[in-house]
Amino acid sequence: MVPRYDDSSWPLFRVILPEEQLSDQEFAELADTLDGLFLRGGKFAVLMDARAAPPLAAKRRQVLGARAAASYARHPGQMAGLAVVLRSPLQRGIFTAIHWIVRPPHEAQAFSTLADAEEWLLSRLGATGAEVTAAAARR
Numbered sequence: 781m782v783p784r785y786d787d788s789s790w791p792l793f794r795v796i797l798p799e800e801q802l803s804d805q806e807f808a809e810l811a812d813t814l815d816g817l818f819l820r821g822g823k824f825a826v827l828m829d830a831r832a833a834p835p836l837a838a839k840r841r842q843v844l845g846a847r848a849a850a851s852y853a854r855h856p857g858q859m860a861g862l863a864v865v866l867r868s869p870l871q872r873g874i875f876t877a878i879h880w881i882v883r884p885p886h887e888a889q890a891f892s893t894l895a896d897a898e899e900w901l902l903s904r905l906g907a908t909g910a911e912v913t914a915a916a917a918r919r
Contacts, residue, residue, distance in 0.1 A: 782806050785813060791824040791860075791910050792901055793817055797833035807840060811847050818855040823910035825861045825901040829894060835871070845882065852885045861904035862888040863897035 781798035783806065795810070802810065817824055836844070852859065862884075866872045872890035879888045887904055891897040905912050 783810050783813075790820075791822060791905055791912065792827060792898070793824055794827045794829065796829045799832045799834075801834050807843075811844060814844070815847055815851055818851045818858055821858075823858055823860045823905060823908045825859065825863070825905050825910075827894070827897050827901055828862070828864045831865055831867045841878075848884070856885065859886040860908045860910060861886055861901050863901050864888070864890050865892070865894055865897050866890050867892075 781800055783798060783802070784796040786794040786796075795813075814826070817826070864875055866875060869892075872892065875888075875890040889897075889900060891900070902912055
């Protein structure tokens with residue numbers, strides 16, 4: 781299984797991570813896909829459903845962090861928020877702690893449900909003045 785991507789509700793972009801560990805190629809494609817969102821222009825938000833996924837190895841977290849920092853520097857203010865849906869309170873706590881330390885230039889939160897994550901991201905997009913599609917608001 782590979783990650784699934786859904787941009788049908790752009791500027792809300794959904795990523796569903798698979799149950800299996802990503803291969804090196806799949807991981808590279810995930811990172812490239814996330815980088816490519818900045819090239820679309822305008823504000824956007826990312827919802828990552830990682831409930832079924834195994835935790836990312838430290839090296840992969842470092843790679844994503846470095847690539848994200850480069851994208852934020854090239855395209856400041858574009859990303860309105862990141863919501864990650866995780867299955868356990870421990871995982872959500874770790875995510876929150878990392879983001880308190882790293883302090884990305886966008887808001888980021890961990891959630892236990894997709895509905896709560898979507899609601900929060902839609903409010904973040906609305907607060908930035910981004911045009912939210914009717915399809916995104918209905919989900």
